[in-house]
Amino acid sequence: MTTPAPAETLDLAARFPGAVSADTRPGYTGWIVTPEKLLEFAQFVRDELGYDYLVNLCAVDYLPENRMEVVYNVFKTTGGPGLTFKTWAPRTDPIEIPSVISIWPGADFQEREAWDLYGVKFIGHPDLRRILMWEGFEGHPMRKDWQEAFYDEDVKPFKRRWPDGKHVYAEKRAVYGDNINFKPGFDPEKWTPTDPEEALYKSLKKYKSETTDGIETDHIIVNMGPQHPSTHGVFRAVVVLDGETVVSLKPVMGYLHRNHEKIGERNTWLQNMPYTDRLDYFNSMTNNWGYALAVEKLMGIPVAERAEYIRVIMAELSRIQNHLILIGMLLNDLGAYFTPALYAFEERELILDVFEAVSGSRMMCNYFRFGGVVRDIDEDSLRKIKDLVFDRLPRKIEEFDRLLTENEIIVSRLKGVAPLTAEEAIAYSMAGPMLRASGVPYDIRRADPYGIYDRFDFDVAVRYNGDMYDRYLIRVDEMHQSIRILQQAVKSIPEGPIASQKPSYTTKVPPGESYGRVEGPKGELGFYLVSTGKPNPWRYHVRTPSFVNLTALEKMCIGTKIADFVAILGAVDIVLGELDR
Amino acid sequence: MMTGKGILKGLGVTLKRFIDTYLDDLRWWGKRYYTPEGIAHRSSKDAKGVFTIQYPEEKLPVPEEFRYKPFLLYDEGPNGEQNIRCTSCGICAKACPPQCIWIVRGTDPQTGRPVPQPAGFWIDADICMSCGFCAEYCPFDAIKMDHNYEVASYTRNLMDINDLLKPVSYYASIRPLNYAREEEARKAKEAAKAAKSQA
Amino acid sequence: MKDEDLRDLNLPNYEIPPELTGQLAITTLDRIYNFGRRSSLWPMMFGLACCAIEMICAQAGRYDMARFGMEVMRPSPRQSDVMIVAGTVTKKMVPAIIRLYNQMPEPKYVVAMGACASGGGPFKEGYNVVAGIDKFLPVDVYIPGCPPTPQALIHGMILLQQKIDRQSIKHVRWYDGKKEDAVAVPVPYLGPDLIDPRRIPEIKAKAAELAAQEQQIAPQQA
Ligand code: SF4
Ligand code: SF4
Numbered sequence A: 001m002t003t004p005a006p007a008e009t010l011d012l013a014a015r016f017p018g019a020v021s022a023d024t025r026p027g028y029t030g031w032i033v034t035p036e037k038l039l040e041f042a043q044f045v046r047d048e049l050g051y052d053y054l055v056n057l058c059a060v061d062y063l064p065e066n067r068m069e070v071v072y073n074v075f076k077t078t079g080g081p082g083l084t085f086k087t088w089a090p091r092t093d094p095i096e097i098p099s100v101i102s103i104w105p106g107a108d109f110q111e112r113e114a115w116d117l118y119g120v121k122f123i124g125h126p127d128l129r130r131i132l133m134w135e136g137f138e139g140h141p142m143r144k145d146w147q148e149a150f151y152d153e154d155v156k157p158f159k160r161r162w163p164d165g166k167h168v169y170a171e172k173r174a175v176y177g178d179n180i181n182f183k184p185g186f187d188p189e190k191w192t193p194t195d196p197e198e199a200l201y202k203s204l205k206k207y208k209s210e211t212t213d214g215i216e217t218d219h220i221i222v223n224m225g226p227q228h229p230s231t232h233g234v235f236r237a238v239v240v241l242d243g244e245t246v247v248s249l250k251p252v253m254g255y256l257h258r259n260h261e262k263i264g265e266r267n268t269w270l271q272n273m274p275y276t277d278r279l280d281y282f283n284s285m286t287n288n289w290g291y292a293l294a295v296e297k298l299m300g301i302p303v304a305e306r307a308e309y310i311r312v313i314m315a316e317l318s319r320i321q322n323h324l325i326l327i328g329m330l331l332n333d334l335g336a337y338f339t340p341a342l343y344a345f346e347e348r349e350l351i352l353d354v355f356e357a358v359s360g361s362r363m364m365c366n367y368f369r370f371g372g373v374v375r376d377i378d379e380d381s382l383r384k385i386k387d388l389v390f391d392r393l394p395r396k397i398e399e400f401d402r403l404l405t406e407n408e409i410i411v412s413r414l415k416g417v418a419p420l421t422a423e424e425a426i427a428y429s430m431a432g433p434m435l436r437a438s439g440v441p442y443d444i445r446r447a448d449p450y451g452i453y454d455r456f457d458f459d460v461a462v463r464y465n466g467d468m469y470d471r472y473l474i475r476v477d478e479m480h481q482s483i484r485i486l487q488q489a490v491k492s493i494p495e496g497p498i499a500s501q502k503p504s505y506t507t508k509v510p511p512g513e514s515y516g517r518v519e520g521p522k523g524e525l526g527f528y529l530v531s532t533g534k535p536n537p538w539r540y541h542v543r544t545p546s547f548v549n550l551t552a553l554e555k556m557c558i559g560t561k562i563a564d565f566v567a568i569l570g571a572v573d574i575v576l577g578e579l580d581r
Numbered sequence B: 001m002m003t004g005k006g007i008l009k010g011l012g013v014t015l016k017r018f019i020d021t022y023l024d025d026l027r028w029w030g031k032r033y034y035t036p037e038g039i040a041h042r043s044s045k046d047a048k049g050v051f052t053i054q055y056p057e058e059k060l061p062v063p064e065e066f067r068y069k070p071f072l073l074y075d076e077g078p079n080g081e082q083n084i085r086c087t088s089c090g091i092c093a094k095a096c097p098p099q100c101i102w103i104v105r106g107t108d109p110q111t112g113r114p115v116p117q118p119a120g121f122w123i124d125a126d127i128c129m130s131c132g133f134c135a136e137y138c139p140f141d142a143i144k145m146d147h148n149y150e151v152a153s154y155t156r157n158l159m160d161i162n163d164l165l166k167p168v169s170y171y172a173s174i175r176p177l178n179y180a181r182e183e184e185a186r187k188a189k190e191a192a193k194a195a196k197s198q199a
Numbered sequence C: 001m002k003d004e005d006l007r008d009l010n011l012p013n014y015e016i017p018p019e020l021t022g023q024l025a026i027t028t029l030d031r032i033y034n035f036g037r038r039s040s041l042w043p044m045m046f047g048l049a050c051c052a053i054e055m056i057c058a059q060a061g062r063y064d065m066a067r068f069g070m071e072v073m074r075p076s077p078r079q080s081d082v083m084i085v086a087g088t089v090t091k092k093m094v095p096a097i098i099r100l101y102n103q104m105p106e107p108k109y110v111v112a113m114g115a116c117a118s119g120g121g122p123f124k125e126g127y128n129v130v131a132g133i134d135k136f137l138p139v140d141v142y143i144p145g146c147p148p149t150p151q152a153l154i155h156g157m158i159l160l161q162q163k164i165d166r167q168s169i170k171h172v173r174w175y176d177g178k179k180e181d182a183v184a185v186p187v188p189y190l191g192p193d194l195i196d197p198r199r200i201p202e203i204k205a206k207a208a209e210l211a212a213q214e215q216q217i218a219p220q221q222a
């Protein structure tokens, strides 16, 4: 492997004179590209420099500078640090930026999100519709000058709470007496409803009836969800079927869009911690870590040694229970109703007992603090963890293996179904087990190590067929590797303090940007943060694996049977809290 | 490989688990349910068979750090008066992520100057995310997270100061270790103060 | 039928001869009706957010709601008795929820599980969040908590059973016939924002008032 010169030393500004300049704002890194040269630059970065993996794309609204920036974080699938570049346009509508979808197809949903929430028009995007809000919603809510109906103040803490905090319901203050807002003079009776779904159905492939064997056949459109037992929450997919075969498919999301980022930009740095619990609510420990990592990067503070071990232990336990539930639910989707799922929930309960004892809550752990964790693991919990990782879990994972792996029905339902090649997986920015099942051994714990993962001996699980069966097997492999890490971690955990900072509800964060990424059980979880030195983040963006991994859903499903779609979705492992945020 | 071997293997697993249920019930005859040891055993690494906690007849014990909703502490005076610990400093209200704590700072009716007592204290339990920040950052150990989760009701839950107040003895009973630690720290502080004033 | 169940069913003032206990109960139609409903509350298989996971846990092995006759999670509203609103209700989702509720056959109950469903929860201030399902549906039991633990959920369901026990056929809202939205609730729709059909006059008046205010200000500025 020839390693090209690291991007930091490359003078890209000289390569693109007049179009590219280094980002010299204090605390920022990377390059600023003019929109005109963006595509050429992106092509160069991908093909010449080898940054083939677009991980994060998000917009930032610099209201005082009248600038709308779009940020790209790209990495190499061979590992190593990434490259950040930005482009920008003035904040007056229409804000137009070329779409990079032709270079990194994985930009699809992320660009749609930036359009929806910021109103950035991506020229060349084939299907630029709103993605989280509905078509017809007024305004682009993430813009800094857009205010919600229950608006109180720009940033927390709100002055209305203390010292003269007589309780009033937010409804009492809102103009319309509820969490709704309309333009002055709006008349709901005269308003003609535009069908919010129209654009969606238009975007599906036009179907035509055909005649086979003298029988006229027609494609049908099926709406699965938002209330459907097999969509793992309030996810919806519109499927065009030819008989039982999927011809075309569009995921529709936003049914759990809870405005995580808008609220996150009002919150103080610390207040975001418990909110991250509610992203991927199966793995609050990992979410906490991702956020803590990004903030620690900005602050430039170390993490206490013992806390590093505790973090690894919690994250890996979390991974195991996530994969167990995934396998259980996948079997549900395949029709093996509930036996494997019930077995999985049993083991999960035991892991949750540990989480509850150390953090105080089963699911919403809120356990990490900047520089460490909130409290130490007590002896009793450590003993419980040892019992689990040396005895119970290996036994039970093996039992799952016996129960399922060779089962002929499972094999025939999964083998060869919905394959994704390595090139496709990279192009669609797939992350985590989905990427590794396609033969790309990319694991952030190894490729771009964080915490103390470089001290542990473990293998990056990888499978090469990229089909459903490999997606199942890779989860089993990963659980084995997690057990390996856990066994080393609980043996070598040192004594000592659990935080490098004094506990405080205020946090001083110097200005700048940072992108913190962890290998979550579902894939790469990234936090892009911009600080202006104030007690609240200026930009708080979450790159979630569930959201980006769905970009390839259509590709995987076309040509399969509708019953397989349910399983394919199950194997992507989405969780609505982080899909819709 | 024989077709069907995988299925048989899998069925073997379920069969074993089925039999285990009875074996474990026999081994623990009469003690497996409704006893603390039985509950502990069913939550241990050796748990086999019926895993169910027979709520509400038996309850899964909650760990000391368990947090549900916050409550305010008062010290019981010798004549049964309630000495509220909260000084209405407002730190919890500032730290609270969804901003569901509302405090009216108390003022002296004569002088109009602030006094260290809240005149009003509300927590909107229908917003509170049980994060525990209020308890974590209160400098006076005046607000703590409750263990009581049986709080369902037929109406919405806005808790005012009367709903929130609970005696310190209750706190000591649900969080003995924390309580002991805090008492120790307070005594040490007082001792240091006394030593200083003597010197 | 188990002995205890029969004992529950019997009215308190009627003695049953010892030789007939476990075989006979003297009761009223109300009691039988309530007993039938409270003993097999089938929840709808319907999860919105984080709270739904705790609801599944309550259904799974450790807490096992089957002990209360609630094990049958129905994916179809037509077969369910109680809607556990488990999670954050968003504006985009609320029309679907109301439609599901309208499709449930009565008697039907709504349980608001968790802070979000009860009153908006931590995400209340969000622009896409409905601050509590009780803005649209009649909620029978509120369970605070974020998320309520499975035991807290079961406690809430027991509370619902107690509420059912106290009901009378004559007064339940769906046989009353007088209340307009006793059985079906008008479905809100998505315009520039969420529009509740019941509030249209109010919205119109307020918007007109705002427009008038703007008119007054505009000439002054000009
Ligand atoms: S509870 Fe504690 S933090 Fe909150 S106002 Fe009272 S003393 Fe201050
Ligand atoms: S637990 Fe968290 S959300 Fe609830 S009142 Fe305390 S600080 Fe606020």
Ligand code: SF4
Residues within 6 Å of the ligand: A278, B129, C049, C050, C051, C052, C086, C087, C088, C113, C114, C115, C116, C117, C121, C122, C145, C146, C147, C148
């Ligand atoms: S109440 Fe809490 S746990 Fe439940 S849905 Fe809302 S945020 Fe999630």
